[in-house]
Amino acid sequence: MIMNQRYAQGPKEVASLGTSELRANFLLEDLMQAGQFNFTYSHYDRAITGSVVPVNEELELPVYENLRADYFLERRELGIINVGGDGKVSVDGTTYEVNRLDAVYVGKGSKSVVFSSVSAENPAKFFLYSVPAHKEYPHQLVKKENAFPTTVGSKDTANERTIYKYIHMEGARSCQMVMGLTILSTGSVWNTMPSHVHDRRMESYFYFDVPEDQVVFHFMGQPQETRHLVVQNHQAIISPPWSIHSGGGTSNYGFIWAMAGENLVYSDMDAVAIKDLR
Ligand SMILES: O=C[C@H](O)[C@@H](O)CC(=O)C(=O)O
Numbered sequence: 001m002i003m004n005q006r007y008a009q010g011p012k013e014v015a016s017l018g019t020s021e022l023r024a025n026f027l028l029e030d031l032m033q034a035g036q037f038n039f040t041y042s043h044y045d046r047a048i049t050g051s052v053v054p055v056n057e058e059l060e061l062p063v064y065e066n067l068r069a070d071y072f073l074e075r076r077e078l079g080i081i082n083v084g085g086d087g088k089v090s091v092d093g094t095t096y097e098v099n100r101l102d103a104v105y106v107g108k109g110s111k112s113v114v115f116s117s118v119s120a121e122n123p124a125k126f127f128l129y130s131v132p133a134h135k136e137y138p139h140q141l142v143k144k145e146n147a148f149p150t151t152v153g154s155k156d157t158a159n160e161r162t163i164y165k166y167i168h169m170e171g172a173r174s175c176q177m178v179m180g181l182t183i184l185s186t187g188s189v190w191n192t193m194p195s196h197v198h199d200r201r202m203e204s205y206f207y208f209d210v211p212e213d214q215v216v217f218h219f220m221g222q223p224q225e226t227r228h229l230v231v232q233n234h235q236a237i238i239s240p241p242w243s244i245h246s247g248g249g250t251s252n253y254g255f256i257w258a259m260a261g262e263n264l265v266y267s268d269m270d271a272v273a274i275k276d277l278r
């Protein structure tokens with residue numbers, strides 16, 4: 001089995017891309033398909049972005065030829081967030097109940113990771129993010145309530161949102177992964193505005209709870225050379241370390257953010273003033 005693969009591009013190349021090439025390089029449109037795993041391997045920080053939706057049967061994390069490993073997590077760690085109905089994740093025989101917006105961290109060396117749904121009528125929908133790891137950290141469940149909810153922005157500027165942090169320096173420990181999610185308040189549409197860059201880390205963005213007839217305009221590029229991609233529910237963006245990552249929705253929505261690179265400090269970002277964007 002071979003995973004989809006995406007190469008890494010620099011700012012100069014991206015500035016010359018049209019809509020379809022931008023989408024082919026940075027948008028993931030095949031996530032959350034019933035009864036299967038979907039993964040894409042990016043050359044930015046070797047981050048793998050994917051999903052699994054178990055419906056009637058349990059599904060076990062397989063190994064792919066791209067990894068040249070005996071099992072998926074032989075040299076990798078994995079972050080999991082459920083955006084669907086109640087589910088279960090078993091790691092080497094320990095079973096966690098993973099309800100909507102709960103997360104699991106799975107460390108390097110875990111041989112078996114099995115996913116299932118409590119109800120086939122309302123299946124669990126697991127977002128998955130995996131990066132190389134050098135050390136074994138213990139697997140653990142992080143409930144949404146324990147994810148340090150912090151509300152930022154304001155209704156006046158349509159960017160009021162609550163940020164939940166699951167895997168980071170003060171939360172579940174990892175080798176290089178920082179992961180959480182953000183929920184926009186009703187009437188607020190802008191995520192990560194004012195925007196920022198952190199060229200020490202790539203970031204994957206997975207949009208959820210986007211109403212069916214609505215979209216998010218996701219912005220990327222260097223702050224002085226921005227581009228956009230129109231994103232629908234359950235689609236993801238691979239964001240280069242040198243790029244901003246912000247979105248303006250035609251309604252409110254939620255998104256998972258997952259980062260990997262130099263450090264585990266959530267606040268390590270370089271802010272960009274709104275008036276400096278081009
Ligand atoms: O580096 C951090 C990530 O981009 C997100 O956590 C930012 C975010 O959720 C937001 O401001 O809305």
Ligand SMILES: [Zn+2]
Pocket residue numbers: 196198203245269
């Ligand atoms: Zn960021």
